[in-house]
Amino acid sequence: MRDGPLREPTFLILTALAARAQHGYGILLDVEEISGGRVKLRAGTLYTALDRLAADGWVAVDREQVVDGRLRRYYRLTDEGAARLEVEVLRLRAQTRAAQRRLRLRPAGGTA
Numbered sequence: 001m002r003d004g005p006l007r008e009p010t011f012l013i014l015t016a017l018a019a020r021a022q023h024g025y026g027i028l029l030d031v032e033e034i035s036g037g038r039v040k041l042r043a044g045t046l047y048t049a050l051d052r053l054a055a056d057g058w059v060a061v062d063r064e065q066v067v068d069g070r071l072r073r074y075y076r077l078t079d080e081g082a083a084r085l086e087v088e089v090l091r092l093r094a095q096t097r098a099a100q101r102r103l104r105l106r107p108a109g110g111t112a
Helices: 008-018 024-034 043-055 079-105
Strands: 059-067 070-077
Touching: 008 024, 008 043, 008 059, 008 070, 008 079, 024 043, 024 070, 043 059, 070 079
Parallel strands: none
Antiparallel strands: 059 070
16 A cells, blocks of 8 residues: 555545446546546546556456447445545545644734
8 A cells, every 4th residue: 555645636536436336437527526626537547547546456347337339347446445545534634634723823814
């Protein structure tokens, strides 16, 4: 398991897969929704990331299905991927708490 913060696209892909297995296009749409429209992954970027995440053991192919003559591959979050996502959630939560504490200490008007 790689240490350090996750890059935002990786975090969003893992988050998209946390609730259920999804095919690539579904992941693309979910990432855009989760990010409030800020992150719009391209298909090539997504599949490169999924290959890397599969090699790391964080995602796995769940199943394949032919829809309208095209192969649709579904990916799922593995237990190791869920654990890594949870570590990242805890890290972000701790950073958010630190920022909130510091903001409460900030003088009114922003002057020192």
